[in-house]
Amino acid sequence: MSQMLDIQRLTKRFGPFTAVDDVSFSVDRGEVLGFLGPNGAGKTTAMRMITGFLPPSFGTAVVCGFDVTKSPIEVKRRIGYVPEGAPLYEEMTPEGLLRFVAEIRGLAGKERDDAVARAAERINLHEVFQQPIGTLSKGYKRRVAVAQAILHDPEILVLDEPTDGLDPNQKHEVRQLIREMSENKVIVISTHLLEEVGAVCSRAIIISRGKVVADGTPESLESRSSFYNAVSIRVSDDKADEMHAQLVKISGVASVTMVDRSAPIAHMMVMPRDGKAILPDISAFIRQSDFPVEEIRAEQGHLDEVFRSITLSR
Amino acid sequence: MDKSFTIAKRELAGYFTTPLAYVFIVIFLALMGAVTFYFGGFFNRGQADLTAFFSFHPWLYLFLIPSIGMRLWAEERKTGTIELLMTLPISTTQAVIGKFLASWAFAAIALALTFPIWITVNYLGDPDNGVIVAGYVGSLLMAGAFLSIACFVSALTRNQVIAFVISAAVCFLFMMSGLEMVQGAFKGWAPPFLTDLVGSMSFLTHFDGIMKGVIDVRDVIYLVSTMVVFLFANVVTIDIKKGG
Numbered sequence: 001m002s003q004m005l006d007i008q009r010l011t012k013r014f015g016p017f018t019a020v021d022d023v024s025f026s027v028d029r030g031e032v033l034g035f036l037g038p039n040g041a042g043k044t045t046a047m048r049m050i051t052g053f054l055p056p057s058f059g060t061a062v063v064c065g066f067d068v069t070k071s072p073i074e075v076k077r078r079i080g081y082v083p084e085g086a087p088l089y090e091e092m093t094p095e096g097l098l099r100f101v102a103e104i105r106g107l108a109g110k111e112r113d114d115a116v117a118r119a120a121e122r123i124n125l126h127e128v129f130q131q132p133i134g135t136l137s138k139g140y141k142r143r144v145a146v147a148q149a150i151l152h153d154p155e156i157l158v159l160d161e162p163t164d165g166l167d168p169n170q171k172h173e174v175r176q177l178i179r180e181m182s183e184n185k186v187i188v189i190s191t192h193l194l195e196e197v198g199a200v201c202s203r204a205i206i207i208s209r210g211k212v213v214a215d216g217t218p219e220s221l222e223s224r225s226s227f228y229n230a231v232s233i234r235v236s237d238d239k240a241d242e243m244h245a246q247l248v249k250i251s252g253v254a255s256v257t258m259v260d261r262s263a264p265i266a267h268m269m270v271m272p273r274d275g276k277a278i279l280p281d282i283s284a285f286i287r288q289s290d291f292p293v294e295e296i297r298a299e300q301g302h303l304d305e306v307f308r309s310i311t312l313s314r
Numbered sequence: 315m316d317k318s319f320t321i322a323k324r325e326l327a328g329y330f331t332t333p334l335a336y337v338f339i340v341i342f343l344a345l346m347g348a349v350t351f352y353f354g355g356f357f358n359r360g361q362a363d364l365t366a367f368f369s370f371h372p373w374l375y376l377f378l379i380p381s382i383g384m385r386l387w388a389e390e391r392k393t394g395t396i397e398l399l400m401t402l403p404i405s406t407t408q409a410v411i412g413k414f415l416a417s418w419a420f421a422a423i424a425l426a427l428t429f430p431i432w433i434t435v436n437y438l439g440d441p442d443n444g445v446i447v448a449g450y451v452g453s454l455l456m457a458g459a460f461l462s463i464a465c466f467v468s469a470l471t472r473n474q475v476i477a478f479v480i481s482a483a484v485c486f487l488f489m490m491s492g493l494e495m496v497q498g499a500f501k502g503w504a505p506p507f508l509t510d511l512v513g514s515m516s517f518l519t520h521f522d523g524i525m526k527g528v529i530d531v532r533d534v535i536y537l538v539s540t541m542v543v544f545l546f547a548n549v550v551t552i553d554i555k556k557g558g
Contacts, residue, residue: 051401053556076403083401087394091331092324103320104402132331148398 004029004186005050005156009059012045012210019045021210022059027203029155032182034201034218035190038311042210043190044084047160050188051081064155077105080149084160086142090134094125094144097133101148115151123147123177139170146177157181159189163196175200194303197221208311221306228301229277231270232259233286234294240266243291250285252278265294317404321412322419325386329420338381342424345374350431362439367431368449368525372489372518375460380481382420383464384474386413387552391472396556410548414465414541421457425450445527452524455537456517460485462544469551485517488540492516 003026012020020042027033037043048054050061052072060067066074089097098119102112120126123143128136133144142162149157162178163171178187178200191197197204197218204221206214214221222228235243240261247256252273260267272278279298286293329335346367350356354366390396399409435441467481468474490496492513500509513519520533 048397053397053401073403073405076401079401081398081401083394083397085394087398089324089328089395089398090393091328096324096327100320100324101402104317104404106403 003027003062004064005188006062007046007050007059008062010046010049010056010061011058012042012049012054013057018210020049020056023207023210023212024059025205025212025215027186027188029186030183031203032178032187032189032201034197034204035188035207036194036197036204036307037190037192037207039192041207041311043207044160045210046207047081047158047188047190048083051079051158052076053083077152078155080152080154080157082142082145082149082159082162085164086145088133088141088144088148090132092133093130094120094133094136094140094147095129097144098148098151101151105152107152119147119151122150139166139173142166142170142174146174150181154185156186157188159187161190161192163191163193171196194307197303206307206310213310214306218303222301222303223275224306224310225301225303226271227269227299227305228275229272229279230299231272231279231282232267232295232297232299233270233282234265234267234296236292236294237261237263237266239291240268243289244268246285246289247282250278250281252276252281269299315408317408318412318415321399321404321409322415325413325416326419329382329416334385335420338378339424339427342374342378343427345378346370346428347431349374362435362441364431364435364441364446364449365525367428368453371453372456372521375457376485376489377482379421379457379460380464380467380478380485382417383461383481384468384477386417386465387469387548388472388474388477391556392474400552400556406549406552410465410545410552414462414545414548417461417465418454418458421461422454425454425457442527448527448529449525451529452521452533455524455534456521459488459517459537459540459544462541462548463488466544466548466551469548469555488515489517492519 006026008024010020010023011018023046035043035046045054049056050063050068052068052075056069060069061075062068063075064078066078068075092100095116098116099112102115107115120129123146125140125143125147128140133141136144146159146162149159159178163174166174175196178189181187182202189196189200201218204214204216204218205212206221214224233243240258244256244258247253247268247270254271254273257269257271258266259269270278270282283296286296349370350367354370356366359366387396390399400406432446435446436443463484464477464481467484468477470480471477487496493516497509497513500512504512520536523530523533
């Protein structure tokens with residue numbers, strides 16, 4: 001029971017359709033788990049079962065030792081949840097909504113006021129505290145939704161597509177917030193944005209058609225990419241063919257592809273054999289030769305390529 | 315119960331942050347006055363009682379009560395806030411009771427605002443105020459029974475207009491079940507006990523007694539158990555359909 005969130009064979013069927021299919025994993029304190037998958041993969045359904053909104057068809061989620069199918073109220077006490085699209089009571093003000101949630105969560109009097117003030121402070125809501133939520137911008141609405149989720153300082157925070165539909169600045173803000181809060185909590189976020197995984201997650205689970213198809217750190221997932229440790233080179237177009245011929249002779253190089261041959265600069269990609277690091281060898285080669293190289297860069301591996309190959313292959 | 319009150323408080327405040335509350339109250343009071351004086355012949359009767367007033371309540375409730383109840387769950391489903399509400403640490407029963415109490419309290423406020431007619435009848439004559447109190451109690455109980463139906467129907471759909479139309483139709487059937495129109499549909503084939511059972515479900519029959527000042531325990535039990543049955547159905551519906 002040391003795991004704060006333990007998902008055991010979680011399954012949800014809607015008629016003949018299986019939305020979430022035998023998903024098991026567990027998450028520990030301090031982890032930020034990215035729940036990745038194409039739209040319709042079952043991310044939202046899985047989160048709805050973990051937060052006690054939907055009953056599982058089979059299996060369960062154990063949150064801090066409480067089984068969501070047996071003691072849903074105990075589980076809900078320990079979770080802060082931002083549902084997909086951050087639905088809120090639009091006729092209420094942020095203050096009214098936060099006070100309502102605080103009261104439902106059993107806080108009263110000064111305790112309630114303190115919790116509301118703390119959450120508002122943290123999420124920076126004071127400017128719009130008295131405006132009806134319906135009149136707020138999307139970014140502010142999202143912030144109100146996050147504020148209501150962290151009001152009771154939950155041990156587990158579940159955010160369903162927290163940055164969906166936000167502009168780059170707002171996305172940055174929300175991610176900053178997630179990083180700040182991650183220390184003592186379990187945070188589960190779902191997303192289909194791969195950059196987000198690299199930006200905030202310590203671990204990523206890829207889910208496709210209801211099944212877990214990959215589980216690891218963002219780096220380990222990147223290393224599955226065929227571009228992992230590849231070296232990208234830009235060189236004068238007239239020397240490109242000559243360089244190409246010599247590059248393929250270097251040991252450890254599997255192949256060299258011309259990505260772009262539009263003059264005056266050609267762009268080629270040197271692919272390593274078995275994902276080995278070949279950058280030192282190549283840079284040594286370039287120093288010895290006198291090719292007019294404009295740029296040399298090691299590739300990180302493309303998460304979106306891994307994502308596509310994993311989620312489309314089945 | 316605490317949590318039900320918290321929900322009720324939020325819902326009740328919700329009525330008053332939209333024009334719905336004010337529109338409803340104005341129309342409710344205007345119609346109450348109109349039917350009492352024109353159709354009920356309040357003055358012509360020459361009697362110091364509120365029979366003319368109360369006897370139209372079931373008919374006004376028929377379409378006014380569904381308009382209070384229609385938004386309660388349909389709106390939550392439509393805007394998705396039901397996911398917010400039902401992932402807070404509350405049981406479905408607490409949520410259902412909270413919402414019902416809010417709408418009932420709202421109906422009570424509207425009903426209480428009819429007090430000028432009570433003052434009028436006391437000014438003009440010397441009515442039996444006990445009968446009038448009984449009438450108010452009965453009217454409030456009947457509003458509660460209508461509301462429990464409206465809450466339940468609201469949980470079935472995400473469309474408020476559909477919720478309104480269906481709850482008005484169901485309330486109508488419940489009201490009329492003692493009358494020939496509905497009875498006739500059963501008499502041809504159903505055994506007499508079933509016909510009687512259907513007849514005994516009529517709101518009109520039960521309200522009639524209370525309105526005349528006779529608070530019969532059976533009438534009260536009938537109206538209260540109607541609320542319990544529909545609120546229970548409401549809980550079951552939410553549990554089954556909340557994700558859909």
